[in-house]
Amino acid sequence: MRLLEIVIPLLLAVYLLWPHPRLRTIRLAPSIALILTFLHLAVEGYRWQMIPLYALTLLLTISSLIKIKLQTDWSRAASYLTVILLAVSTALPALLPVPAITKPSGSLEVGTIIFELTDESRKEIYSGKDEARSFMVQVWYPANPLPESKKAPWMSRSDVYAPAISSFLNMPTFFLDHLALAKTPAYMDAPIAETSTRFP
Known part of the structure; x- marks a missing residue:
């Protein structure tokens, strides 16, 4: 997986696994992940294997912003179940990565x-x-x-x-x-x- 493809699910995992009550900065993690998703699309390029992760990032961003406004938080069980969904969403791009070709060791x-x-x-x-x-x-x-x-x-x-x-x-x-x-x-x-x- 490429850099942003790794950082996005990590941010979401930190958000979901953070002990309650969540800090305000942690509650913004899905929004940061969504911004990084747009950056990923512009810089690294779209690929179909990331579609479940794109969708989950958007849903978690909307949910987290609503919960910030309503001053509520996820239940621990819902967080753990969503982590399982996150792991499944991340498996596809991890199993079908974009090949990374090693730079030759010569001076030219x-x-x-x-x-x-x-x-x-x-x-x-x-x-x-x-x-x-x-x-x-x-x-x-x-x-x-x-x-x-x-x-x-x-x-x-x-x-x-x-x-x-x-x-x-x-x-x-x-x-x-x-x-x-x-x-x-x-x-x-x-x-x-x-x-x-x-x-x-």
Whole structure:
């Protein structure tokens, strides 16, 4: 799970498990979690595995604000039952995380470029169409990324491959949509590094 995806359920758990009576700052924890949810959507990106957690955050925020206004509090039993619901809601994004790719240990940054090559002498056997065979080649190299260079996706054309893999696994086509959120430590189409020594 990514940073905000961890912090949001932790805030809700602190709110639910805090001994009675709750401090005023603790009562605001769901509201802070809701603000972090909007930040998560803007920075880390939406993914369907988080929908139960989004809904629970919204419900707990509304409930906590009503209870602040009415000067009431959750019963201990309701808090514990809601913690179980929180654990179940958190399980899905934890079991299907966005892959985190480790940065290489070398001193140089990494660039990558993708080529789609066509072999006119062979027919494509997978598309079901009468066309020449195409295949993709991806190259990684020492790079000197520009300030505007963007991180390369972990899976290029995830809009095509993720649904295809999901269908192959007999899952709904959106099952692996979160793979589009994974980035590599390599920069897409970055200029090659200039150095006076040989590359490793």
